[in-house]
Amino acid sequence: MESDTQYEDKWPAAKAVGPAALLSRRRFALVAWVALVMVSVGGLATFIMYTSHPATQITETMDVLRNHTHSPPSPQSHVAGGPTMSFRENLRADTQYITSWVSAGWTNDVFTYINLIYLGIITDRVPIIAEFIPSHIGGHVPPIPFGKVFDVPRLRNLLGRSVLEWREVKDPNSTFVDDIGCWNVWEAVQYREAYPRRSRSINDVKLDISFTKAPTWIKMIPNYEHDQHVTFWSLARLAFPSTRAASLVTPLPSPKHNVSLPPDEHLLCYDYPWRFVGQYLHWTPELEQLTNAYVRRAFGITEDSPMPPFISIHVRHYDFEAWCGGVPIQECFAPLPVIARRVREVKDEIFTRTGKVVNHVVMTSDERNATWWQEVAQLGWFTPDHSETKETYGEWYPPLIDATIQSQGVGFVGTDRSTMSIIAARRVEAWQNGPIRLVKWGTPGADDH
Template sequence: MVNDRIRISDRYFRPRAGTGGSLPLSSTGPSGPKTKQRHGSRIQRFLQRLRTWFMLSTRGRRTLFASVIIFAVLLCILILEPQKGGPLNRLALHSYNIRRWAAVKKASVSSEAVNGPAKKRFRDNLRNDTNYITSWSNAGFTNQFMGYVNMIYLGTLTDRVPILPPFAPDHHISSSAGIIPFGDLFDLEHLRKQLRTPILEWRDVKALPTRYSASPYSTSEIESLGCWTTRKESEGNPIRAENVVNHLGLDVSYTRVPNHARLDPSNPEETHVVFPQLAALIYPLDPIADPESFRTLAPSPRGHWDTPESQLSCFDTLYYASSGAKAFEWQYSWSPVWRTVGRHVRFTREIEDLGYQYLSNVFGLDVAEEVPPFIIVHIRRGDFAMFCSHSGQIDCFPPLSTYKKHVDTVKTDLMTRRNIPVTNVVVVSDEKSPRFWANVKKQEWFYINHTEERTLERFGEWYPPLVDIVVQSYAIGFVGTEDSTFSLVGQRRVEDWNGGVTTNVNVQLGH
């Protein structure tokens, strides 16, 4: 397999968008002005010789032949000659239009995966010779992302084509934020090539309201569907993920996965399920059990008691899925899901450029300047107050000085391992206190001021955390917050995409 790790020099010193990957003409590299000048001199000498020969020619046949030769040479020059002018500047933030992104960014869909364009009913678009898998997810953006990537991985184990739902609001974001299709944020064409398998979105299969619809959770055609629930044995209800399911126009009933699919089958509080057991349960040929043999746990909102379907296998959530070695395997660099799928889920170029422009603004750079190497610090506050070690105190979170110690350690490691001196630090956090951000500024650290940038007003409720996520992926060093999935996935990207150095601060322990 080709190693697709992005070197740090590729991320920080990559050519500007629109240059086609070539060096600027002011470069002293191979395509710089010296090379071009020598190349131009050879062409000029050759043309001079042809012109002299042409002028001395008297026969019509030779004249015609010479004309053809000169025309061919000029055509080659137009094709091969380096383009004049500097690289295109990146767009300013005010010129971004997310509606245009969705209109322009349409990842190609493998023609063999569905019958045709999106149809009114999803079953009309499923091929008889193909099996599929889908799931919902809940909680914040990163948890939804992890659940969907887990679903794709299970699809690779079971020869099923994944159908990705959009990201939909849960308890971290208001319903008015609307949905965001997976492919509007992540490069599905790249992922298909890396996994060598078709990957669909629900909008490829079924005609659905767009992300800009006034009623994104109201679909005219409602279809019944039987799915699996992975909720622990002691929990009597599945995860309904109402915003996602309503957007898809589905009426879903749920059957609990068998007990042997648990990481610890003897524990009724066990939340984790095991990929190999799930694969055996839903593999199209000779599954380990017949879905009809299980009792339905919960009927659909419209009263259907459908058992899980065989052609389209679906789950309420796969966030708590494991290979069987450990719980919460995304915490480990060897995570099979991350190694197989997650590290290949790249942002679209539009989303990458948006994050890059925010960084340029943070550092106060001109359009011709590149973002320097930096360390990202993610400080999780908010609901993490429940983890504080000194309960009852007004401010029980680790102070900035604790994060600074980790930053200094990362700086030293980067210098020792990579010989990269780093002085710039960028902080992202859900903290709202002006006092906190004033202290960040005192450290001479940078931060993204979403209020000043008007991120919410310009792009919507999803984008303040989304921009922070993308910005993290450009870092060469990372200091995160232990037990935060926001930090966890950012850490994985910095390590695997950039070869960076990472560490975490433990809120419960205070260091």
């Protein structure tokens, strides 16, 4: 069981080759975006990258989105009614759907759902989003619904499209096990595991899945062991009849009922897309209010005091230690003076852009060394007090509050190659129009510049 403070996904910090991400022992790593050319995917098994003709595809994507700028119908208009014992009883015959599963640590699971929604847009299907599972904090912790973390009604309004949660489609208390066929992307892109990507959510939703291995042409570099990349458009092609029919092979029998089913056409599903979706994925008002209370307490101001602007920091240390190789920890991780230099850069950029002086800095980190935290305090930086968070609100909330704090900064300094930092940086850029920096690490002087 992982500690609740070890709340990030355990993905490696090895060197990237080109714009692609890195391979881990058990998972591929989501590392970065390159402008509009690359969009990361968490649970859909790999990075998804625009290829061949990126400019053309970006134009097509924008056309798709412009066609869906109308006000969205209510979620009830895309299901037959309230949650049912079998999901099929609740799907409308005139609507097509898409879903996938998560199993890669919370931040990467957020990427998965962003990517799933995006894939729904380009295939004109209604995404059905499952819960977040506690792969980062331990299996004893209950899952948390997507809509308890993110403001789904606001997302629907901003996208102009319906987005459903599984709990709106199938009764969470149902014991009925639905049979369904899904695409197995995981085996098509990597060669170490000869089975579909596994996820607790499949059992939580009570599904018995017969997987069909996706064709190898979905890979960026077919037959290349060290590539685990696919394109959105190759996955999207599997949603349409001609490509689907040409790609069918013998499905694997499902584990419970031993049925072999081709990938479902009504509810398209994959075992395992930010710019167009992620910026609209805002926190729930309740989570924002709770986070604001934590920040105000850290600043020592009253609940009704205006919130001063601050720069947020995310330093990831704990599980990255394993990826330092033979480099001593004190030389592998960027020291606080290096991080402080990046903070000064962000402060200067904010002043240059806006003329505003930002005096408050909030540190979030998984670091456990008390001396390190004392040094943070000596810099005059603030930290949220999580001493009673888990006991008061539950084990999901230390990472949720930290992630919300990170997104509220008018500027942000994060850790290079950490997906939690990457997604925080995108939020600050999109929501706050703030400058960002990602601190490099791994060798002495890695962030020298």
